Amino acid sequence: MDETYYRPSDLSRFGEIGEEAPDLAKKFFDWYGAVFEEGALTTREKSLIALAVSHAIQCPYCIDAYTSESLKNGADPEQMTEAVHVAAAIRGGASLVHGVQMRNHAARLGM
Amino acid sequence: MSRVLPTLKKRATLLASAPAQRAALAGVPLERSFEEALEDAGLFPLKPTGIDILQLNVGRKCNQTCRHCHVDAGPDRTEMMSDDVVDRCLDIIESTPIGTVDITGGAPELHKRWGEIVIRSKAAGKHVMDRCNLTIMLLPNYHYLSDFFAEHGVEVVASLPHYRSRQTDSQRGEGVFEESIEALKRLNEVGYGVEGSDLVLNLVTNPVGTFLPGNQAALERDWKRQLKRLYGIEFNHLYTITNLPISRFLDFLETEGRTHEYLEQLATAFNPAAAAGVMCRNTLSVAWDGKLYDCDFNQMLELPVSPRAPRTIFEFDQRRLEERQIALGPHCFGCTAGGGSSCGGAIA
Numbered sequence: 001m002d003e004t005y006y007r008p009s010d011l012s013r014f015g016e017i018g019e020e021a022p023d024l025a026k027k028f029f030d031w032y033g034a035v036f037e038e039g040a041l042t043t044r045e046k047s048l049i050a051l052a053v054s055h056a057i058q059c060p061y062c063i064d065a066y067t068s069e070s071l072k073n074g075a076d077p078e079q080m081t082e083a084v085h086v087a088a089a090i091r092g093g094a095s096l097v098h099g100v101q102m103r104n105h106a107a108r109l110g111m
Numbered sequence: 112m113s114r115v116l117p118t119l120k121k122r123a124t125l126l127a128s129a130p131a132q133r134a135a136l137a138g139v140p141l142e143r144s145f146e147e148a149l150e151d152a153g154l155f156p157l158k159p160t161g162i163d164i165l166q167l168n169v170g171r172k173c174n175q176t177c178r179h180c181h182v183d184a185g186p187d188r189t190e191m192m193s194d195d196v197v198d199r200c201l202d203i204i205e206s207t208p209i210g211t212v213d214i215t216g217g218a219p220e221l222h223k224r225w226g227e228i229v230i231r232s233k234a235a236g237k238h239v240m241d242r243c244n245l246t247i248m249l250l251p252n253y254h255y256l257s258d259f260f261a262e263h264g265v266e267v268v269a270s271l272p273h274y275r276s277r278q279t280d281s282q283r284g285e286g287v288f289e290e291s292i293e294a295l296k297r298l299n300e301v302g303y304g305v306e307g308s309d310l311v312l313n314l315v316t317n318p319v320g321t322f323l324p325g326n327q328a329a330l331e332r333d334w335k336r337q338l339k340r341l342y343g344i345e346f347n348h349l350y351t352i353t354n355l356p357i358s359r360f361l362d363f364l365e366t367e368g369r370t371h372e373y374l375e376q377l378a379t380a381f382n383p384a385a386a387a388g389v390m391c392r393n394t395l396s397v398a399w400d401g402k403l404y405d406c407d408f409n410q411m412l413e414l415p416v417s418p419r420a421p422r423t424i425f426e427f428d429q430r431r432l433e434e435r436q437i438a439l440g441p442h443c444f445g446c447t448a449g450g451g452s453s454c455g456g457a458i459a
Contacts, residue, residue, distance in 0.1 A: 043329045071318065073325040074333055076278045 011061045044073040051080055052087035115176055115284040118185035119362055126362045127183065129413035135365060136356060136412075136441045139374045145443045152383035157437040162429060163393040166213040166454070167192070167200055168407060169222040170399050175244050177270075177283045179317055181357040181411050184217040196401040197224050199424045205235045207429055213394070213454065215242040215407060220256060233263050240266045242315075242454075245294035246287055257294075261301040266311040268350070268454075269295070274337045278319040295344045304346040313348045315456070321364070321373050323380060323449045324351035327457040350456025353377070355408050355445040377444035384459035385451025391437050394454070397424050405437045407454070408445070414438045 018025030036046050047070040054062035070080050119127035126132055149155035170191035173184035192200075204212055212232040219225055219241060232239045241260065248256045260267055269291075273279050276288035283291075295312075299305055304312030314334070318324050331349035338344040354360045356373060364370040391405040401424040404410035420435035421428050451458030 038326075038329045038332075042333050043326060044333050068322050069325075071320060072322045074273070074330050076273055076275050078275070078277060 006060050008061075008064065011065060014061075042073075044070070044075050047073045048075055048079060048083040051075075052083040055084050056087040056091055115178055118176060118187055119183045119359060121185065121187045124362060126358070126365065129411065132357060132361055133412055133414070133440065135361060135370065136374070139371050139441060141374060141378050141441065143378070145378075145439050145441055145447075148378070148381045148444070148447070149386060149439070152386050154383070154386055157389075157392070157439065159433050159435065159437065160392045161433055162209055162395045164211040164213050164390075164395070165200070165204060165209050166215060166394050166396045166407060167219075167228065168215050168396065168398055168410060169197075169217070169219045169225060169228070171217045172221050173217040173244065174221070174247055174250060175218070175284055175287065177359070178363060179282055179319075179354050179360040181355050181360060181408060182217060183358040183411070188217065190399045191222055192224075192399040193401075194224070196397070196399070196424060197228065199401065199427070200397060201228065201231050203424070203427055204232050204237060209237070209395075209429075211238045211240065213240045213242070215454075218244050218247045220247050220253060226259065229259075229263050229265055233265075238266065239263070240268050243267050243269045244283075245269050245271065245291040248294040248297060249290050257297040257301045257303075260298070261303065261310055264310065266313065267298060267303060268313050268315060269298075270315045270317075271295070272316050272319050274334055274341065282317070282319045292342050292344065295338075295346070296342070299343075299345055304344075306345070312346045313350055314346050315350045315352055317352050317354050321354070321369060321376070323376065324353060324452070324457070327351045327450060348456070350454075351450070351452070352454075352456060353445045353448055353452035355442055355452075357408055357411050357442055374441055374444065377448040378441075380448035381444060382447055382449060382451060382459055385449070385457075386447040388451060388453070388458040389443075389446045390453035390455065391446075395432060401425060403427075403432070405435075406446075408442055409438055409440075412440065412442065414440060 036043065047066055050062065051066040051070050054066050067080065116122065126135065146155055149157055171182055171184045171188035172186065172191060173188070174186060176185040214225065214228060216222070220243070229239055229241070247253050271279060271291050272282045279288035279291065280286065298312050302308040303310045316324065316330070327349065330351060334349050335346070338346065356364055356370060361370065364373050394406060396404040396407050396410050398404060398410050403416045403422055403424060404414070405416055415422050415438065416432070417435040417438060420432050446452050
């Protein structure tokens with residue numbers, strides 16, 4: 001099947017989102033650019049955070065983009081893998097901690 | 112760990128030949144040629160601004176066989192600068208106002224007259240840079256190098272792709288990282304790169320892969336923190352250098368079927384500000400056999416200086432060379448992508 005929901009070539013077309021709402025797009029892209037500038041965090045650290053979030057939200061565009069950015073900004077595969085584990089741990093932990101809600105509800109229903 | 116292979120020459124692969132490399136690059140369809148990109152930036156024809164740096168590639172022999180090497184250097188290479196060529200280079204160094212002598216290779220320190228080139232260049236009042244692979248300093252008979260560098264005030268430009276072992280060893284060979292760290296400690300011990308010293312230690316990082324280098328200033332700050340924290344190592348500046356699609360890096364791209372993608376990435380990132388400051392505008396590159404090139408990359412592609420200019424060191428004429436038109440090709444997009452790239456790192 002040729003058709004897929006995600007096409008890698010669409011990433012480079014991101015700017016087209018501004019065609020219908022240029023003012024909003026400009027605000028978004030300006031803010032986006034400013035977010036990733038070096039500040040209290042280095043560009044490498046910001047790239048690693050973005051990479052981890054990309055996995056948490058399971059965005060294939062973002063995973064490709066921030067794998068490249070992480071390498072470009074001086075991260076190595078070991079650091080990148082640790083970042084993905086952080087995302088996975090938070091996702092896993094978020095599911096597991098809801099087990100307390102399950103236990104609370106089960107306790108209410110039980111005898 | 113990725114496997115580090117012997118030189119292309121030793122493997123007798125097609126891309127060991129410069130014409131084959133030029134043909135591979137010329138066969139890549141790009142939206143506009145490098146010449147057209149320069150034309151659009153108002154920089155064509157590209158002319159030198161002068162000759163401030165004489166870069167001597169004294170030979171292709173090296174104790175390492177790095178995967179991205181544009182020289183295809185390695186232990187099996189035998190091409191070394193002859194006495195005639197060294198003598199003529201020294202004549203020029205001693206008789207012209209060219210201010211900087213940049214010594215490269217291979218591992219330049221393996222050349223039998225490397226020390227003499229340093230001493231005579233310094234005596235002539237020149238700034239001397241040595242492009243050092245670091246591991247050479249740990250070989251028997253080369254332990255003297257750190258003291259020698261310091262005694263003669265040589266600027267050491269040392270290759271280290273990353274401040275952690277995996278990336279470094281993947282590009283430069285297993286065990287290279289550990290030896291490089293040891294060599295950097297020796298350089299710090301004799302005063303290189305440390306606060307209050309005028310002995311300059313600059314590091315060079317090439318991406319370990321097909322991506323462009325990040326922001327040089329930001330990477331330098333991060334590297335300084337990390338190398339200090341992890342190993343107590345200090346240095347002056349970090350130079351980011353883009354991998355040029357030549358020799359072993361081109362072989363890697365061709366093997367992976369990614370030459371087009373990589374060249375397109377470089378061409379798309381063309382930066383007119385970087386183009387205005389490319390190193391070929393103030394550098395003259397001398398090959399081991401005395402032939403003259405606009406840069407070390409053109410040297411490896413055997414793309415000589417303009418036929419209107421003197422083409423060997425024996426016919427050196429500074430005025431005529433400064434009027435030459437610089438030879439170009441698709442590989443030149445490597446020096447003008449993003450922040451740009453040169454032997455002194457980012458340009459723009």
